[in-house]
Amino acid sequence: SAVISQKPSRDICQRGTSLTIQCQVDSQVTMMFWYRQQPGQSLTLIATANQGSEATYESGFVIDKFPISRPNLTFSTLTVSNMSPEDSSIYLCSVDRDSRETQYFGPGTRLLVL
Amino acid sequence: RKEVEQDPGPFNVPEGATVAFNCTYSNSASQSFFWYRQDCRKEPKLLMSVYSSGNEDGRFTAQLNRASQYISLLIRDSKLSDSATYLCVVNPDSNYQLIWGAGTKLIIKP
Numbered sequence: 001s002a003v004i005s006q007k008p009s010r011d012i013c014q015r016g017t018s019l020t021i022q023c024q025v026d027s028q029v030t031m032m033f034w035y036r037q038q039p040g041q042s043l044t045l046i047a048t049a050n051q052g053s054e055a056t057y058e059s060g061f062v063i064d065k066f067p068i069s070r071p072n073l074t075f076s077t078l079t080v081s082n083m084s085p086e087d088s089s090i091y092l093c094s095v096d097r098d099s100r101e102t103q104y105f106g107p108g109t110r111l112l113v114l
Numbered sequence: 115r116k117e118v119e120q121d122p123g124p125f126n127v128p129e130g131a132t133v134a135f136n137c138t139y140s141n142s143a144s145q146s147f148f149w150y151r152q153d154c155r156k157e158p159k160l161l162m163s164v165y166s167s168g169n170e171d172g173r174f175t176a177q178l179n180r181a182s183q184y185i186s187l188l189i190r191d192s193k194l195s196d197s198a199t200y201l202c203v204v205n206p207d208s209n210y211q212l213i214w215g216a217g218t219k220l221i222i223k224p
Binding site: 058102106 | 215
């Protein structure tokens with residue numbers, strides 16, 4: 001398994017502001033993933049972050065809105081920019097350590113935008 | 115039609131009973147299947163993979179029906195600690211794009 005931490009665990013933000021979420025893994029991993037989970041909804045992949053290259057975004061998500069950094073093999077950040085109430089959600093980072101399909105998740109960041 | 119569909123529940127089940135729920139997927143070429151468990155206000159955690167021949171882990175049995183395009187999860191002798199949301203996950207191809215169901219909520223009552 002992997003030990004993954006996220007900061008902050010929760011935040012309440014004003015619309016129009018930005019929040020950067022940090023994800024730290026206890027060992028080096030090639031790929032890190034950022035998901036969003038809205039109440040009662042399934043997980044939606046925002047982007048995949050590789051170290052040393054630009055993140056790959058899924059349909060419906062763009063770099064200007066969700067810029068991602070991956071400075072090394074144990075750390076990544078996701079920024080939610082110019083927030084609106086629709087961005088209120090849980091944001092989760094994950095890694096695939098054992099196999100490409102087995103993912104371990106961080107505890108999540110609960111974001112409320114007013 | 116959603117790519118992965120689950121009955122949201124909740125399934126209210128007495129302790130000790132057997133409960134089963136299914137998950138249907140739309141892409142017949144899907145390669146891999148998983149059940150994850152998510153406790154309230156916690157992150158998802160892998161429960162078990164679903165193999166073509168079925169998979170059993172203690173009280174939990176997962177099965178795949180490719181002809182009807184669904185996977186199932188059976189929990190025997192249910193415990194209070196089994197209360198959680200069970201997420202069905204499908205890998206439609208060899209990429210990383212896992213497709214997640216919205217989950218089935220299970221409540222085990224004493």
